[in-house]
Amino acid sequence: MAHLFFTDEEYAVVDAACARLIPGAHEAGVADYIDGLLGAFAVNPPRIWAGGPFSGRHGGEARFADFVPLSRLDELAWRTRIEGSLGLPEREFNGPVVGLQSRYREGLTSLGEDFASADADTQDARLHARESFTELLYEHACEGMYGAPEYGGNRELAGWRAVAFEGDVQPRGYTDEEVSQP
């Protein structure tokens, strides 16, 4: 599969790193979630907010894959967050903003080009040594593992199945018995 943002080499590092952070992240496609966030503006509408009201997993028409179009200001905020302010005055009203894309490019470089082929102990040691990047990666890995699959991760609902979470249950919801009983 072609990536929206990462090069193949970068993708391999992200994939390997996420697998160390969360067992099962590789199988759940967590790297695709992160690629989808960083490359959100490579598709239209941008892959920021999944649609509603239902996913189709528990009835109703499947609408999550129809992402919500962004307003002018939504696009400004998310481009700034992802791409950084890039010296553009409309993005720098409170000063420069470092974007997620640069933080990833820098963070992945710091993990080393050979990260994906390094042994697990070496990988863990490097992740521990780059604490602030690893913190960012872990935030996103959690979202990719346990968020709705329309964002790219949680493939085949692997994240939800692993923890027996029913996920988005509308429009079925839960019966009163399911709410009130053990």
Added chain:
Amino acid sequence: MSDFDAIVVGSGPGGSAMADVLTAAGWSVVIFEKGRNHLLDLDDPTQLKVDFSNDEIKFMVRHFLGPDPLLEPRTFRRDDTDGDRAFVGDVNNLPTTVGGGGVHADGKLPRFREDDFHLCTSHGPLAGAALADWPLTYDDLEPFYAEAERLVGVAGDAGANPFAAPRSGPYPMPPGAPMYGATLSSAAAERLGYHPYAAPTGANSVPYSGRPACNNCGFCSFYGCPIHAKGDPVAPLQRALLTGRAQLRPEAFVSKINVRNGEATGVEYVDADGTPRTETARHVVLAAGAIETPRLLLLSGVEHPLIGRHLMCHFQTIVMGGLAQRVHPHRGRSVTHVHDDHLVPDAISQRAAVDAGLPWFRGGMVEHCGPAGPIMEAKLYPWGEAHARSMRDSQLRERMWGFTMQGEDMPQPTNRVDLDPSVRDVRGLPVARITYASHPFELAASNHYRARLAAILDEMGAEWTVTTSSPDASFPYGGFISPVPNSKHVMGTTRMGTDPATSVVDAYGRLHDVPNVIVADSSVFVTSSGYGPTLTLVALALRAGRALAG
């Protein structure tokens, strides 16, 4: 000649209630909302939109309901020793979207009690706090409470709460299904002599007002409802728009109230394209919330030394327990049970208050609750091999239950909203700066009640308990628990009263100095009680609107 009888700034519960009353009286109204419209079809408001969903990424991570802290940051400091500011980002943010705070709330809609309106007289003054009685009583507000409950649709059980103030009638709907965890914590609380009851909730337990019954999906607190089983403020907005006398303009940011010779003539606003525009009206109603309302007054150059002061936000005491069994806190209405015992000082709390050097203290309504989403849970565990086991064991979600107490916050003149000297929003305007530090009242009350709440969890069989609070000044800036308060219950920044020297608005929300500007949100609160502010601010807005339009 004005274009409208009234401009309403903000489409949340207060602005919507005001628009409903004014349009019903024949007034023409335009409602400005700076956020987007994901709520209803503006041409046919009986048709509700379908953008809300059970999506933890969209609502808990990606600011779907706004505001985006990159576009509209706020700043925070405890006091002058923090310099101009100590933090920039999300400070007490309420949604900026059509429907405002009503959209994301899980809809607990309690009334205040009688003594909440005359706390200074009934309980006595406190050093360092600007405690004062309200210029109205519970009895003055009771008919409007009843009207507000019918308007938005509140499910509850009259008579179940021994601490409740008298009611003129039953709730419009019976309570919905109790959450399993709440049945356990309620039973434990009762064994210790407390009085838990079904929380008055603005989510339909039966079909109501053309909207379906809640089906317990659990994506409630912080989420828009995909099936619109929450009535606040869908119902009043629908009613106002259906009169044909109201317009709703989303993505329109009011930047200034135009005032000439002590009278407002209208507003300046920036439309969705970024174009500056002007609108005129005979009255301007402010319902932008207790942080944005004073910000707009300050941006407009309206002068009163108390604008922005006495900011209050509930001091949240959080007590959680680890359980042997799973209690699936992700099913149901987020909170189905509460207890009010800690709003009423008893002999034990009174001794603790005196020990803390205070004449008295009290806490607030206690919500029986548990954590819901797996993403937020996952981020709490360390990464690595143990992650998968932690998630399966789910000690911090499926096997956790506890309490959040919405503790009363004392009004202090030093706790305030003003304009940040240099941080700007996306439109180039100064953002709201919050200067806020806790009074010993909140800290002592929190310390006392957290032990009593932990005892309930022990009685429930918790294997361990943990307590924290928001704000907590011992934590660093930037985390979920920090010196920056998390509470969305913000109040008090244009307090009401009869004396223009000690209050900003009168008992009907009118600015003493510019009486055709009316505040219709929780900015007018004199004290914060220990109850969520929404139903009270809606009742006050209905009363103010009735006074305005007859």
